[in-house]
Amino acid sequence: MPHTTRLPIIDLHCDLLVYLTDVPNADMNKIEEIGCAVPALTEGNVKLQVMAIYTATEIGSTRYAALQSEMFKELAQRDNCLTAVTDTADLQKALQSEGIGMIAAVENAAGFCEESEPLEEGFKRLEKIIDDCGRLLYISLTHHTGNRFGGGNMTTQGITTDGRMLLDYLHGRRICVDLSHTSDALAHDILTHIDTERLDIPIIASHSNFRPVWAHNRNLPDELTQEVIRRKGLIGMNFLRAFLNTSDPDAVLQHIYYGLEKGAGDCLCFGADYFYFLDSTDKERFPYYFTAHEQAGTSYTYILDQLKERLSKAQLEKLAYSNARQFIERLWA
Incomplete structure (x- = not known):
């Protein structure tokens, strides 16, 4: 099969900052250690x-996130x-340059606010992260x-009072809320609060x-897919075997075709989710990626060619x- 002309790629999620700080x-x-190593992204x-900027919900989560936002700042200055x-001018330059543009995001709001401290302190830390990184594309309220x-995606818990207050805080700030790690109940509660309070949150x-x-x-x-479509959001295709089909290397294609059938043609993009797993003790998930999706240097072209x-x-x-x-x-206009 002839190769697709090398299209530029925008990818919504990787854990390079976690790897570099942890x-x-x-x-x-080191391509052999993480699929989003810089040479792989370039290729x-x-x-x-x-x-x-990922953290688990645990004591010390804010320090862990601070190290990652500082790493982002350092990488940008190197x-x-x-x-x-x-800004949009930077975005245009990145798409036309030989280098790699990067935007930060927060994967789990525990990264700026621990469980037992005043929420106001968390908002101050969030502002520090934004200052370090220049901008955040999105925030996920929870992780697993x-x-x-x-509630995270392995729970049935919905939103809390602090969750509503965080949404109120994000109103009009041009920072998206990410549903990838919410429970279904939390996702529905987020959408309900946004609509009820008429908040401007993508x-x-x-x-x-x-x-x-x-x-x-x-x-x-399906109901959340349709909400993302209705709100003109994005859905990033994840390359992890556990979320595709553990036995079918071509399952990512089925997810893409399904999204198109459901009307997500203007929402679909990539969110490969490359992270460091060589120290993982969860052997049931090995291999984490199918061979064709192991690293950014070959995965996007392979999928687009198919x-x-x-x-x-x-x-x-x-x-x-x-x-x-x-x-x-549109977000930054």
């Missing part, structure tokens, strides 16, 4: 990579191919477990697939970069 002797150039023609993208803001699912294709709590049920027979050039461009580009341009 793994001894971490090196952003894959990734022009804009969202860098997640003389290398990584450049912080904080619940926290003071609501909604995305940065690295989630479709639950009717593969039944996993990390994937979107899609060529059924999708038009315009559809491929939307998936690769233009949906995400247009969304960010």
